[in-house]
Amino acid sequence: MMETTANLPLPDAFIDFLKQNGLDPSIYTSSDTLPRYIRLKPGCEAEIEEIEAEFKCKLNEVVWLPSFYSLPPHVQIANSKAYQDGKVYGIDAASGAAVHALNIVPGDHVLDLCAAPGAKLCMILDLLGNSGSVTGVDVARHRLAACRTMVRKYVLGDHCRLFVADGTSFSLIPIRVSAASKFEFTSEEEVDVFKEWTSKRPWKERKRAAKAREASTLQLTSQNSEPELIFYGQHSGVVGCTRDELYRSIHGDELSTCGYDKVLVDAECTHDGSIRHVQKFENWGWQTLQRRVLDAERTDDLTNLQFRLLSNGFQLLKTGGSLVYSTCSLTVAQNEEVIERFLLENSSAELHEIDNSGTWPCKSGRVSKTLRFDPVTSQTSGLFVAKFTKLPT
Numbered sequence: 001m002m003e004t005t006a007n008l009p010l011p012d013a014f015i016d017f018l019k020q021n022g023l024d025p026s027i028y029t030s031s032d033t034l035p036r037y038i039r040l041k042p043g044c045e046a047e048i049e050e051i052e053a054e055f056k057c058k059l060n061e062v063v064w065l066p067s068f069y070s071l072p073p074h075v076q077i078a079n080s081k082a083y084q085d086g087k088v089y090g091i092d093a094a095s096g097a098a099v100h101a102l103n104i105v106p107g108d109h110v111l112d113l114c115a116a117p118g119a120k121l122c123m124i125l126d127l128l129g130n131s132g133s134v135t136g137v138d139v140a141r142h143r144l145a146a147c148r149t150m151v152r153k154y155v156l157g158d159h160c161r162l163f164v165a166d167g168t169s170f171s172l173i174p175i176r177v178s179a180a181s182k183f184e185f186t187s188e189e190e191v192d193v194f195k196e197w198t199s200k201r202p203w204k205e206r207k208r209a210a211k212a213r214e215a216s217t218l219q220l221t222s223q224n225s226e227p228e229l230i231f232y233g234q235h236s237g238v239v240g241c242t243r244d245e246l247y248r249s250i251h252g253d254e255l256s257t258c259g260y261d262k263v264l265v266d267a268e269c270t271h272d273g274s275i276r277h278v279q280k281f282e283n284w285g286w287q288t289l290q291r292r293v294l295d296a297e298r299t300d301d302l303t304n305l306q307f308r309l310l311s312n313g314f315q316l317l318k319t320g321g322s323l324v325y326s327t328c329s330l331t332v333a334q335n336e337e338v339i340e341r342f343l344l345e346n347s348s349a350e351l352h353e354i355d356n357s358g359t360w361p362c363k364s365g366r367v368s369k370t371l372r373f374d375p376v377t378s379q380t381s382g383l384f385v386a387k388f389t390k391l392p393t
C-alpha cells in the first residue's frame with residue numbers, strides 16, 4: 001500500500017523505516033515545494049540580472065549562506081548558458097552548510113573522503129581559490145570520473161587530485177611543497193616523474209591503472225590495491241613528484257604534522273533525508289528501495305562503514321585540524337550513534353560548535369553541537385552535520 005504525503009507517494013516500507021527510526025514522515029510533506037538551490041561562482045555577482053533573465057525567475061539570496069540563491073523547484077538549470085559556462089552549479093543549501101562548517105581558508109590542504117559526484121568538492125575548490133589543495137577520494141570509479149568532468153567543466157581542477165580508493169584505508173598525505181621546485185632529478189629518475197596531466201595517459205600509467213583495477217576485481221584487500229590517480233591539476237602537488245613521493249603513506253605520530261588541515265567525510269548512507277533520491281525509486285521500483293536501502297543488514301554494514309570512514313578521515317587529519325562528518329540520512333543510528341562510538345574510541349577528538357550555525361534554519365541533533373537540516377525546518381534536503389577538531393595527544 002502507498003501512503004501519500006502531499007503529492008508524494010511513499011511506500012509502506014519507507015514509512016515503516018522512518019517510524020522504526022523515530023522519524024516523522026510529515027517532514028516530507030513540503031518536498032514538492034522545496035526550492036532548488038544554486039551556488040554562484042564568486043566574481044559573477046554582477047551577472048545576476050542576466051542569469052535571472054535566462055532562468056525567467058528571481059534568484060533569492062540565501063541570507064544565512066554566502067553565494068547561495070534559491071529558485072522555484074520547477075526551474076531547470078542544466079540547459080542554461082550560465083550553467084554551461086560554469087557560473088552556477090546546483091547544490092543544496094544544507095550541503096553548502098556542511099562545506100561552510102569546514103571554515104576553509106586559503107592554503108588549506110583538504111581531504112574529501114567520499115567525494116563523488118563532487119558538488120561539495122567543487123565548492124571547496126572554489127573557496128580555496130589559488131592556493132592549497134584538495135584530494136578527492138571515492139571507491140566508485142564511474143562516479144569519480146563524473147566528478148572529474150565536473151571539476152574540469154568549472155575550471156576548478158588546478159589544485160585538485162582525484163583517487164579511486166577505499167576511504168577506510170586511504171593513507172596518502174597532501175604534498176605541501178611544490179614538488180617541481182623541491183626536487184632535482186637525474187635523467188634516470190625523470191622517467192618516473194609526474195608530468196602535466198593529460199587525458200591521454202602514457203602507456204606505462206595505463207598499464208599500472210589496468211593492473212590496479214585487475215587487483216580490485218580479484219578482490220585483493222583494499223590495503224593491497226594502490227589508490228588509482230585519475231586526475232591531477234598543475235598545482236595539486238603531483239606535477240614534478242616521483243611515484244615514491246606521491247605514494248608515500250604515513251602512519252602514527254608523523255600524521256599530526258603532515259596530515260590534512262581539513263577533512264570532509266560525507267559518508268555513504270541510506271539517503272532517507274533526500275526525498276529527491278528516494279523519489280528516483282518510483283521509476284526503479286520500490287522493491288529496489290527495500291533491497292538496496294532499507295534492508296536492516298545492509299544498514300548495519302553501513303553504520304560500520306561510516307564509523308571506519310570517520311575513523312580513517314580523522315587519522316589523516318593533522319593536530320589542530322577540523323573534520324566535518326555529514327550524511328543525508330536522518331536516522332540516529334547513522335549519525336549520533338556513529339559519532340558517540342567514535343568519540344569513545346578517540347580521546348583526541350572533540351566536537352566543535354559550528355561557526356554562525358546559530359543563524360542557520362536547522363535543529364540541534366541528539367548530541368550537543370551537532371545539526372540536523374530537514375525539509376520542514378530548513379527548506380532544504382535532510383542532512384546531519386557534526387564538526388570535530390583534533391587535540392594534541
Ligand SMILES: C[S@@+](CC[C@H](N)C(=O)[O-])C[C@H]1O[C@@H](n2cnc3c(N)ncnc32)[C@H](O)[C@@H]1O
Nearest residue numbers: 114116117118119120138139140166167266268
Ligand atoms: C553521499 S555520497 C557523497 C556525495 C559527495 N560528497 C558530493 O557532495 O557530491 C557518498 C559517496 O561515498 C562513496 N563511497 C562508498 N563507500 C566508500 C568507501 N569505502 N570509500 C570511499 N568512498 C566510498 C560512494 O561511492 C558515494 O559516491
